[in-house]
Amino acid sequence: MSAHEFEPRIVGFLCRWCSYNGADLAGTSRMKYPPNLIPIKTNCSGRVDPTHVMKAFAEGADGVLISGCHPGDCHYINGNWRTAGRYPMMKKLLEQLNIDPRRLRLEWVSAAEGDKWARVVTEFIEEVRELGPLGWKDQVADEYEQQEAVSA
Amino acid sequence: MAESTNGEPRIGVYVCDCGTNIAGKVDVPAVVEFAGSLPHVAVAREYKYMCSDPGQEIIQKDIKEMGIDRVVVAACSPTMHEPTFRKAVQSAGLNQFLFQMANIREHDSWVTEDPVEATEKAKHIIDAAVHRVVFQEPLEAIEVPMNSDVLVVGGGIAGIEAALKMADAGHTVHLVERDPSIGGHMAQFDKTFPTLDCSACILTPKMSAVGKHPNIKLHTYSEVTEVDGYVGNFKVKVNKKARYVDIDKCTGCMLCTEQCVVAKVPNEFNESLDNRRAAYIPFPQAVPLRATIDPERCLQLTRGKCKQTCVEACGPGAIDFEQKDELVELEVGAIIITTGYQTFDNERIARYGYGQLPDVISSLEFERISNASGPTGGEIVCKNGEKPRSVAILHCVGSRDENYNEYCSRVCCMYSLKFSHLIKEHLPETEVYQCYIDMRCFGKGYEEFYKRLMNEGVVFIRGRAAEVTAASKRQAETEGKLLVTVEDTLLGVVRHLPVDMVILSSALQAQPDAKEVAQLFGFGCSSAGFYIERHPKLEPVSTVTDGIFIAGCCQGPKDIPDTVAQAGAAAAGALALVDNRTVKIEPTISYIDPEKCSGCHICVGLCPHNAIVYDAELDAAQVIEAACKGCGVCVSACGSNVPVQRGFTDEQIFAEIEGALA
Numbered sequence: 001m002s003a004h005e006f007e008p009r010i011v012g013f014l015c016r017w018c019s020y021n022g023a024d025l026a027g028t029s030r031m032k033y034p035p036n037l038i039p040i041k042t043n044c045s046g047r048v049d050p051t052h053v054m055k056a057f058a059e060g061a062d063g064v065l066i067s068g069c070h071p072g073d074c075h076y077i078n079g080n081w082r083t084a085g086r087y088p089m090m091k092k093l094l095e096q097l098n099i100d101p102r103r104l105r106l107e108w109v110s111a112a113e114g115d116k117w118a119r120v121v122t123e124f125i126e127e128v129r130e131l132g133p134l135g136w137k138d139q140v141a142d143e144y145e146q147q148e149a150v151s152a
Numbered sequence: 153m154a155e156s157t158n159g160e161p162r163i164g165v166y167v168c169d170c171g172t173n174i175a176g177k178v179d180v181p182a183v184v185e186f187a188g189s190l191p192h193v194a195v196a197r198e199y200k201y202m203c204s205d206p207g208q209e210i211i212q213k214d215i216k217e218m219g220i221d222r223v224v225v226a227a228c229s230p231t232m233h234e235p236t237f238r239k240a241v242q243s244a245g246l247n248q249f250l251f252q253m254a255n256i257r258e259h260d261s262w263v264t265e266d267p268v269e270a271t272e273k274a275k276h277i278i279d280a281a282v283h284r285v286v287f288q289e290p291l292e293a294i295e296v297p298m299n300s301d302v303l304v305v306g307g308g309i310a311g312i313e314a315a316l317k318m319a320d321a322g323h324t325v326h327l328v329e330r331d332p333s334i335g336g337h338m339a340q341f342d343k344t345f346p347t348l349d350c351s352a353c354i355l356t357p358k359m360s361a362v363g364k365h366p367n368i369k370l371h372t373y374s375e376v377t378e379v380d381g382y383v384g385n386f387k388v389k390v391n392k393k394a395r396y397v398d399i400d401k402c403t404g405c406m407l408c409t410e411q412c413v414v415a416k417v418p419n420e421f422n423e424s425l426d427n428r429r430a431a432y433i434p435f436p437q438a439v440p441l442r443a444t445i446d447p448e449r450c451l452q453l454t455r456g457k458c459k460q461t462c463v464e465a466c467g468p469g470a471i472d473f474e475q476k477d478e479l480v481e482l483e484v485g486a487i488i489i490t491t492g493y494q495t496f497d498n499e500r501i502a503r504y505g506y507g508q509l510p511d512v513i514s515s516l517e518f519e520r521i522s523n524a525s526g527p528t529g530g531e532i533v534c535k536n537g538e539k540p541r542s543v544a545i546l547h548c549v550g551s552r553d554e555n556y557n558e559y560c561s562r563v564c565c566m567y568s569l570k571f572s573h574l575i576k577e578h579l580p581e582t583e584v585y586q587c588y589i590d591m592r593c594f595g596k597g598y599e600e601f602y603k604r605l606m607n608e609g610v611v612f613i614r615g616r617a618a619e620v621t622a623a624s625k626r627q628a629e630t631e632g633k634l635l636v637t638v639e640d641t642l643l644g645v646v647r648h649l650p651v652d653m654v655i656l657s658s659a660l661q662a663q664p665d666a667k668e669v670a671q672l673f674g675f676g677c678s679s680a681g682f683y684i685e686r687h688p689k690l691e692p693v694s695t696v697t698d699g700i701f702i703a704g705c706c707q708g709p710k711d712i713p714d715t716v717a718q719a720g721a722a723a724a725g726a727l728a729l730v731d732n733r734t735v736k737i738e739p740t741i742s743y744i745d746p747e748k749c750s751g752c753h754i755c756v757g758l759c760p761h762n763a764i765v766y767d768a769e770l771d772a773a774q775v776i777e778a779a780c781k782g783c784g785v786c787v788s789a790c791g792s793n794v795p796v797q798r799g800f801t802d803e804q805i806f807a808e809i810e811g812a813l814a
Contacts, residue, residue, distance in 0.1 A: 011812055014284050021696055025676050025684065027258025035264045038280060038812035039255070041230075041376035042738060046760075047428045047784030047800060059813040068572055073671045077380065077760040084324040091453065111676035111696065112667055112683075116605070118263070151793065 008062040008128040010037040012121070013052065015045045015080070018069035019108045025114030033118040036125045037065060044068065045148070046079030046105075050090050053104060060137040063103045063128035067120070068109040100131055161286050162194040164220035165278065166211055166225035170204035170257055177261040179271040183226070189693055190282045203233045212244035221246065222285045226278045228252035231696050232687060247290035249739075250798060254281040276812055283811030287804045293736040296778060298384040299485035300730045301418045303328065305376055305669075308336020309712060310490035310704030312358050313719035314726075321365035321727055326482050327362065328371045328390055333438035335359055340421065340516060340522040342530075344712055345570040354523070355601035356437045363439040363556070371480065372440060379673055380488075382781065383699030384735035385463055388482045394475040396445035396453065401470035404732045405439035406433060407473060408462035414423045417449045419527075423517045426527040431462045431471075436525065445471070455485055485735075486699045486726035489683065490719065491669055493705035496550030496557070496659040503619040504549065504656060509634060510535040512620055512654045515567060522574045532578045532777060537567075540652035542583040544636045546617040551659030552589060557680060561709040564657040569601055571655060572610040583651055584610045587617045587638045595711065613647065615639045619652050660709035682708045693722040699735075701725050740799035741780040742787060746772035755786035755795060 014020040025030050026033070027028045042048060045068025066087070068080040083106065091101040105127075107120045165187040169175035182196050184595035187689075188196035195214055199207045202225055209450040215222045223246065227236050230253040238248035256274040264270035300323055304315045307329030315327045327334070327583035338344075339359075341351035362368050371390055378389035397408075414430035421434045428434075430449040431442060452473055452745070453459035463471045468634070498506035498514055512532045524530035534540050545568045565588065565613045572584045593602040606612065618637040633650040640647050662681025663669070672678040676684040683702045686694040693701045701722035704715040729735065743766070746753075749772035756773055758765045763779035764786060766772075775795070784797040793802070 002738060009813060011809060017697075020229075021231065021676050024231060024258040025256075025678075027229070027262040028684075029679070030262050032265050033263055035266075035269040038273070038276045039259055040280065040808050040812060042784060042805070043797075044783035044785065047788055047797065049788035049802065049805075051802070052788075052805055052809065055809050056813065059809055061809075061813055071669070073674075074760075075674055076781055076785070079760055079783040079785050080791065082758060082785045098510070110671055112670055113673070114676075115679065 006129060006132070006133055008036050008125055009060060010063040010065060010125060010128060011056040011061045012037045012039045012065040012067060015049045015068040015075075016041055016043050017075040018073060018108075019045070019067035019117065021110040021111035022113045022117045023030055023035050024138065025111065026118045029112075029114045030067070031114060031118040033122045034125050037121050044074065044076045044079035045083040048083060049054050050086065050093060053090055057099060057134060057136045058140060059102070062131070062134045063124060065107065065124055067107045067109045067117075067122070070110055073110060082120065090097065099134065099136065102131060103128060161192045161222050162218070162220050163192045163222040163282060163285060164211060164214045164218070165190075165193055165196040165224045165226065165282060166202050166207075167196070167198050167256075167278070168201045168207070169198065170227060171200065174227070174257050174261045177264065177267050177270045178256060178274045179267065181276045182271055183278065185212050187226075187278050190279060191284055192222070193282060194218060202227050203236050203377050204310050204473050208237070208240040211240055215241065215244040215246050221250060221341070222288065223251045223764070224254055224278065224281045225251070226256045226274065226281070226661070228257040229255045229259070236357065249291040250283040250285070250286065250288050250790065252281045254278045257308050267802070277579055280808045280811035283814070284804050284808040286805050287801065288374060289798070291739045294739050294741070294777065295734045295736050296384060298730060298732050298735045299386075299483055300324070301326065301482070301484045302489060302726050302730055303386070303388055303482060303484040303487045305487065306336070306490035306492055306704070306706070307331075307334030307362075307372070308490060308492045308704060309338045309355060309358075310492070310715045310719040311336075312362055313716050314488045314490060314723040315362055315368055316358060316365065317720055317723035318727060319365045322367065323368065323727070326369045326371060326484065328374050328376055328377050330373070330374045331434065332395065332442070332444040333434045333440070334362060334370070334372065335435070335437070335439070337516075338712065339435060339437070340423075340523075342526075343570060343574060344599045345566040346426060346595075348570070348573070357441040359437065370440065373444060373586050374480070377674065382737060383729065384485045386484050386487060386699065387483060388609065390480040390482060392478040392480055394447070395442070396450070396471060396473055396604075397443045398470045398475075399440060399442040399471055402442045403468060404443070405467070407441070407465040407467070408443050409433060411461040411465040413459060413461055414449050414451060420521045422527045422676065423514065425517060425520055443470070465555055485730040487673065487674060488701045488703060488722045488726055489669070489706060489793055490702070490704045490722075491663055491666070491706040493660045493709065494663055497577040498549060498656050498658055500556065501549060502655070504546065504617070505620045506656060507632075509620060509622060511540075511634060511652060512656065514656055515564070515571070515658050518571055518655045522578070525621060532575060532648060534652055538652075539579055539793045540582055542585070542649070542651040543570055543653045543655065544585040544587060544617070544649055544651045545635070545657060546589040546618060546653045547586065547657045549656040549658050549662070557659050559680065559709070560592060561659040562592070563660065563709060563711050566595070566598055566601070566711065568655075569593070569605050569659045576608050576610065585636070585651065586610060587636065588614060588737060589614075590615050595713065610789070613638055613640050615641045623650055644755070651664050655665070660705060663706065663778055666706065673697065675700060682706065682760075693718055693725055699729055721760065738782060738799070740782040740797060742775045742782070742784065742795045742797050743778060744775055744786075744795045746770040746774065748792065749773050750792060754791065755789055758785050758789050760785065
């Protein structure tokens with residue numbers, strides 16, 4: 001598959017207070033960005049569990065974006081610090097699984113930064129496009145099902 | 153679309169056209185067909201405006217007649233209409249948390265260029281919502297006590313009006329103002345358009361009413377530094393800056409001001425046209441009428457050495473150089489933000505000569521010059537003390553200009569007309585030129601005022617001024633004058649107007665720290681820095697954060713009547729909340745099953761709100777429901793996956809991921 005034909009599939013976890021509203025602002029300001037990212041809303045970026053990220057890759061995502069409030073602006077005082085703390089761990093985990101850690105990105109986008117949201121999404125899509133398809137879904141589907149059975 | 157029920161979920165998907173907002177980009181019939189093919193979807197429909205009554209009735213009818221027990225509405229942002237649809241499903245007998253919103257407008261149709269791509273994205277977004285809603289469970293909203301006190305941030309006319317309305321309704325109102333006195337920009341104005349009421353005459357009675365009101369706690373020279381909590385129960389920290397004067401002892405006699413040896417501090421209230429002392433009261437009608445010592449200019453405070461003539465002069469012994477900033481903690485149920493505006497920095501347009509040519513002045517400077525309590529005692533004079541024989545007023549300085557601000561500042565045409573009238577009133581022989589792009593006189597009585605001015609002999613020139621220069625000294629007739637170059641687009645000629653004074657009608661802009669303030673309180677602002685209302689038409693004074701309202705020029709440039717109207721609306725919005733004893737909040741909080749919890753304590757330390765305690769008897773962590781705010785940090789931190797966040801369970805999020813990538 002050539003780079004031109006490949007359209008990356010990306011899941012974005014957006015905190016409800018800052019990034020979701022920032023993405024809304026990009027909309028009300030009619031800023032344009034590529035459609036590859038499907039947003040999922042959580043109350044806080046701190047809710048995003050490493051298993052959510054793994055689940056997204058296992059379901060066929062080529063990239064995962066986590067976006068929360070700027071440090072200091074978190075609606076839950078320091079929930080986003082928990083995210084920031086977890087982020088390097090998640091990156092390490094991806095490395096161990098042979099996934100390029102650049103496929104996971106953490107960004108701070110405030111409710112006022114519609115322009116930043118549009119820019120971040122555009123840049124991330126381009127970066128993942130260059131990394132090419134992950135194809136993890138087919139590789140580890142069986143393994144994942146086994147793991148899920150254990151944890152359930 | 154099966155009709156029978158066998159315990160399987162029966163989902164109804166409703167896709168909104170939103171007029172052409174969605175349907176203009178997304179192929180809605182194709183999306184509806186796709187939604188109808190998804191597992192468990194019993195019905196999928198399209199409607200022009202789902203949020204309208206007939207739209208809501210479609211959903212309610214399906215719930216009642218088709219046994220729909222899960223609802224997905226694909227429309228705008230949940231910030232906009234989630235409450236609308238939750239209410240609609242609840243009143244049809246379905247628990248409101250069995251509803252999920254798919255945002256295909258702000259996150260799709262408005263941001264995607266290509267219609268085919270937008271349609272595909274809408275399908276993914278809806279698929280995610282359909283997958284998720286299968287796992288959603290009925291929840292009951294949690295009722296918590298409502299604090300009946302209110303906070304107003306900003307003491308201009310908007311804040312004053314909102315505070316008085318709510319205080320009159322019997323609520324304790326905390327009014328926080330950054331400057332030493334309330335009053336805002338309106339206190340600087342001379343007259344107000346189009347009625348030509350004296351600004352001070354209509355404002356100062358309200359200011360003193362605020363000062364005297366038993367229900368208003370005034371915090372001047374103070375700034376909000378921290379905001380925590382949620383609707384009904386906000387906790388706010390306010391930094392009361394040291395004014396080095398005990399305001400309980402100070403009588404406002406101004407003897408300290410007279411004796412202060414630091415005489416050359418630019419007087420902000422008079423737009424630096426004259427000086428004040430380091431010990432000062434901003435203006436004679438200030439509320440509170442109390443002295444402040446400028447910490448940046450006072451010799452004692454900057455160098456630690458001064459004769460302290462102010463201390464000697466102060467009878468009640470109110471001056472206290474040891475005073476420190478004080479942190480005040482407030483608890484309120486609702487907040488109104490009325491932080492106002494700043495005017496455009498005229499020096500950014502170098503060709504108008506502001507800051508270089510002494511008689512090129514700003515609109516606020518003219519307000520002070522024409523004001524009887526201003527630095528010239530109301531005499532309209534040039535910098536050399538002579539009365540101008542001709543004045544040009546240049547419109548749209550920093551507004552309607554892509555280089556600075558694209559928007560129209562709304563008030564400049566009208567205040568420019570007011571200036572013309574005041575000049576003609578003071579100096580009937582003086583020629584007045586208005587260089588305008590369009591005259592925008594839209595308000596009640598405004599067009600009539602414009603007509604009146606045309607009959608007062610003001611010359612209107614249609615064209616944005618190109619530049620202002622000092623006239624050549626070699627030509628005797630224009631020596632010492634300013635030359636305004638403007639293309640008169642009605643006559644099709646370039647004119648050079650020799651005038652004695654040029655007034656720049658400066659644009660209204662957002663406060664320099666507008667973005668920080670928006671972040672502090674948790675709502676958005678536009679790229680120009682004006683605060684974003686929840687809905688531009690139907691919720692013009694609400695923000696995305698429940699219980700926080702906005703009013704006045706912090707929301708966008710506007711005149712005094714509109715500002716006062718918004719302040720009243722914001723006060724009504726806040727009162728509609730704080731008049732209740734309780735407030736319902738989202739039940740999306742965490743639960744820990746003591747049977748499964750091993751009592752490892754990890755979540756206890758991570759909870760940002762100290763809402764998790766270790767129960768020794770149960771040997772398990774437990775969530776204090778009233779303190780939990782639903783961030784979900786404990787859920788993602790637990791090694792054994794024990795805490796569950798209602799409404800955001802792993803099952804629900806996993807399903808949403810599956811749907812998004814299906």
